[in-house]
Each structure stands twice: as structure tokens, then as C-alpha cells.
Amino acid sequence: MSYDFAVWEGDASAGEHSTAATFEDLFTRYLDADLVAPTPRIRAYSEALAARFPDDQSDDTPWAAGGPSSNCSGPILYVAVSFSQAEQVGVVTERLAQEHDLVFFDPQKAPTAPINRGEVTVTTSRGRVALPDRWAFFVSEELRNFDGYVVVDSGRDHSFAQARNENGTLTLEYRDGSPQQHYQVQGIDLGDVTEALSQWAENRHQFIDKHTWERLTLWD
Template sequence: MSYDLAVWEGMQPAHDGEGGAVYEQLYEEYMEGEEIAPTPGILAYTEALAERWAVLTEGRASGWGSLLDDASGPMIYLTMPYGLAGELSVEAARLAAEHGLVCYDPQSEHLRPVHDD
């Protein structure tokens, strides 16, 4: 069982419903369509995420494998082991915000960090 997050470049959606609609459109275009090289913003995000994970685990390999395997254009889809999801998802969302990216949880259909309506 895994826990998934989607991270993408773009305007921050106004609410969870809008985030879900944008997520579905981007997922269809970039994850189910022809693979496109990740944008510089997504590359910088994955580098920061890999570095942060190494610090948190004192150099152990991440639970993600190769992050760029699930990156296409302005989007990355993170699949993490459910047992590590708490810590990993918090860091993934925090780093996404630091990089000016949108983070969305498709399981709970909420923007991360939680967006106040």
C-alpha cells in the first residue's frame, strides 16, 4: 500500500475542488500522455527533496526510488511507502511550498499544506 502526492508548477488553486480539477487535467496530460522532460522547477524540487530525505535518514536510500521516473513536464507524482508517509508527505509539501509549487493529496482530495477556505 502506498501514499501518493502530486506536485506541480502553476497558480495555487483557490480551494480543494479547484485543486482536484487542475490535478486531474495535469495528470491526464502529463502522467498518462507522452512523457516530457521535467521542467527546471520540478528538477530543483526533486533535488531538494532527495537531499532532505538523506538528511532525515542519515543517508539511507529514500522510499521513492528514482524521483524523476514519475516526473513529466511541470508535474511530479510521488508514491511513497505508507509507513513512511507521515514524515515524507510533510517534507514533500513543505518543500513544494518553498519552491512555489502546488502540492495536492489525491487520496483525501485536499491541497497540502491544508488550504484554509
């Protein structure tokens, strides 16, 4: 049994849903596909981590599926650690990430679906779908395709948030009641979209203050 950690180049101050979405995106692009050469910063980090926990095949190695040097690709490193040594290795992995100004992420603690399951409905190009357990991954996959969209209706009358991929550009909208309270922002990144939709499902609206919105009219 193993415990996994990820480290990548990015914004360490991003919200938890944004960070989870970034992880899903980087994992799909750089680890699910053929590995590429690590960036200089990730290479330096993997060498520092291997210096603390040698990248070898000894009986006491903490690495469950190869060490740092064989598990980095582009801007991300992803390692599996034996469960018995996860706490010790995790502390060092996180500390070194901070020293190298990198993002540390524990996938086992990633946020899952929004908590307001009783009222939330989610609709995509495939129709209404069950609320997924892997929320960040779900949004990422739906919006990866041109013309993909996700609508989150939290059960309040005429109130919803939705995002769509328009030929590679992500657009986020929300409507809070009346048609006069319908806004959109274009060119938003995937992490912010995921965070916004999840907040909307939980009746939290902090994401609104992060962006400059355009009000939509009935003729838009």
C-alpha cells in the first residue's frame, strides 16, 4: 500500500479546488502521457529529494514505484511512498517544496464533490449527470473538449453557474435570481472555473470578487 505526493511549478496560494484541478490537468498532460524531460526547477527539486531519500532499490527505500528522478515530467513530480514511511517523507517533501518555491499537493486530501448533494444538479453536453466524487477531474474532463460545458444548479430559483469551452477559451457565467443579475467572464483558467462551480454548489460566492464581470442582457 502506498501514499502519493505531487510537487509542481505554480501558485502555492491557490484555493484547494483550484489546486486540485491544476493537479488533474498536469497529471493528464505530463504523467498519463509519455514522460518528457523535467524542467530545471523540478530537476533540482528531485535531486534534493533524492539526496535526502536515495533513489535506489535498497530494502529500506521509501519509494514504492521508483524514486524522484524517474517520476518527474515537465513541471511536475509525482511519487508513491510506502505507507509506513509516508509521514516522514511527506514532511520532507513539503519542506523542500517550500524551499524551492514549488506547490506541494497531497492527492489523498484533495477536495471531492461539493457537499450540498441534496439540491445540486449538474448538467453537461451528455445531459444531467450524477454529482461526481472526483469533482476537479470531472470539470477538467468536461471542459477539455471544444463546446464542452458544465451547468451547476444549486436548487435556488433561477440561480445557476455554468462554464463552457468556446474553441479553447473558457467562459464562466452566473445568474443569481433575476435576468438583471446575469454575469460572465471570459478567458478564465481551468482552476478558477473548478473553484467557482464548486463554491456555487455549496452556496458560497467568494469567487465573484476574484474576477471582473460583464453583465449580460436579454439580447446577449
